[in-house]
Amino acid sequence: MGGNEAEGVVAMHHPHVESPSIAAMVDKLLAEHRTGLLSMQEAISLLRKRTGTDRSDADLAGLITKKAA
Secondary structure, eight states: OTTOHHHHHHHOOOHHHHHHHHHHHHHHHHHHTTTSOOOHHHHHHHHHHHHOOOOOHHHHHHHHHHHHO
16 A cells, blocks of 8 residues: 555545534534525535535435424
């Protein structure tokens, strides 16, 4: 591996690892917008900007829907 092991570990991306931080961000987003209207696309866009996630729109929409229930 020749000295780049640490870089490889940092570069690896595991979507399931980021779930707790994204879930917390969804909670925060819903709290910030509880009295205003926010479309699903707007919510997904804000999550991407705030977290840098590359999870699918469908995955994020499911998480937002679950948290909003």
